[in-house]
Amino acid sequence: METLQMKTPLVEMDGDEMTRVLWRIIRDELICPYVDLKTEYYDLGLPHRDETGDQVTLDAANATRRLGVAVKCATITANRHRQEEYGLKEIWPSPNGTIRAVLDGTAFRAPILLPFLRPAVPGWEKPITVARHAYGDMYKAVELVTNEPGVATLEFTGESGRTQSLTVAKTKGPAVFQGQHNTEGSIRAFVRSCFQYALDTKQDLWFSAKDTISKEYDGEFRRVFDEEFANTYKVKFDALGLQYFYTLIDDAVSRVMRSKGGFVWALKNYDGDVMSDMIAAAFGSLAMMTSVLMAPDGSVEFEASHGTVTRHFYRYRAGEKPSTNATATIFAWTGALRRRGELDGLPDLVSFAGKLEAACLETMRDGILTGDLAVLVEPEHCRQIVNYEESLEAIATRLAKKMHDADRR
Known part of the structure; x- marks a missing residue:
């Protein structure tokens, strides 16, 4: 079988701890056997960030602007405990915050659904997408x-x-x-991207903040949302039968819990960080949540929305094989490969991304589950609880069959 060719490299940002372990296996065993993978590699692992004075993070962000598509592994956001653990020269800022500041984009996060994985909120029938403003607030404070x-x-x-x-x-x-600070230009870019995403996906758009308390800061967000909707997007929303509305964030939380899902929830930076984790956990698992950062210039960065799975990494380092779910990290890779294929006119690369996602989902539908999912489903839907290696091997087996069948055709 000939490997699929790429024209333009991806920006590849390596990360930390257990997700770094998964990253290498996904790359080497699920992608490279089928794709002549071209990447511009940046090691965003905490030790290398410390060695470079965090310059590597800026370099990776600027490379994303230059090449247009990036895929990122989860990374550690340092604190005093991590400074002592890793012997850091400084407590470096969140790499995600740095990258978002350079790209000035919006992070769209949506759950990956399985038919037998019922949300913790019984009324949710459709996914809820969190649109998180990706600049400013406490991340640049x-x-x-x-x-x-x-x-x-x-x-x-x-x-x-x-x-x-x-x-x-x-x-x-x-x-x-x-x-804290934000800029009118960044807020307006966020607002426009939220309206456009809602139109593209034909979903209602909610925006929530706390302008009754933060009358100027949060009020500026609400003002720009109202202005853009009235001047540009209302006619388009009406034509599709879509709704936009603003409500206070505490009211929005209760509305979300009572909803059936199927809408885009736009939030400021920190609010989006918290609520996207809540949405992911309620739909099943943090490892079942995609995240794509979309910048105004068209560049995109794909990543898992969860962290580095520290507790599993400590067990891995002690010689165990933890039951770590790699789904979101796999979908970060497939999202980037699909986007690269679309931009470069490579339909086979787009098709490969779909096959890898299908192999991942079929493995879980066949009852081969990591521990985070096994505890959430009825016994008849769990045939085997597997560790991270067994899970990835099962996905690789199904992917190989799909690629072989496609090659025969």
Whole structure:
């Protein structure tokens, strides 16, 4: 069987811990036997980020803008504990936050569904897609800890020389402060991408924030959503029978729980981070959630929406073979390969991505499940609980048959 050819490389961002282990197996055993894989490789593992002063993360983000398509493994976001564990020179920022700041895109996250995997919310009949603004808020915030009484102020000096100033707080003792920001341009790009995604997928669009409390910051998001809808998207939504509405985020949570699903839920950066994990867990597993970052210039980055599966990695390092679900990481690869094939006019590469996804889903439908799914299904739907190696071997077997059958035709 001849390997499928690629024209343009993908940006490949390697990661950390258990997902790094899965990454190599997926690449070498599920993709490379069938695709002459071309990638521009960047090691975003925490040790290498530390070695390069995090320059590798910026390089990977800029490469994504240049090549247009990237696939990313899950990475560690460092804290003081991780600094001690890895002996880091600094507590480096979230690589996802850095990449999103460079690309200024929107992260769309949607669950991967199985017919026998019932959501924890019984009324959900269709997937819920979280559209997460991927710039600013606490991910670009500055923070300050003080140890004496004093006054904190927020000051802005415009290019005109005009200064605006607000008193944040007068403190009587030690305190902690955080300054967040966003830009009108980034908010508007987020809003437009949400409306366009809803139109493309023919789904209603909800946006929620807390403008009753954050009257200026959250209010700016609501203002731009309302303005873009009225001026550009209302006629298009009406033509398709779609609805857009805003509601406070606490009201939105209760509405989501009572809904049947089947809509796009647009959220600010941190809100989207939290709620996408809630949606993933309620639909089944964090390992069953896709994530694609779409930038205004058309570049896209595919990744799993979960973390590095640290507890499984510690067990792996101790010689065990944990039951880690690789589905979302596989779908990150297939999403990137499909997009690359579409952009470069390579239908066979697009078809391969579909076959790999089908092999993955068929393995689970055949009752071969990792532990995270096995505890969620009725006994008749679980024939075998497997570790990560056994799961990937079962997927490889089904993929080989699909590729062989296609080659014979």
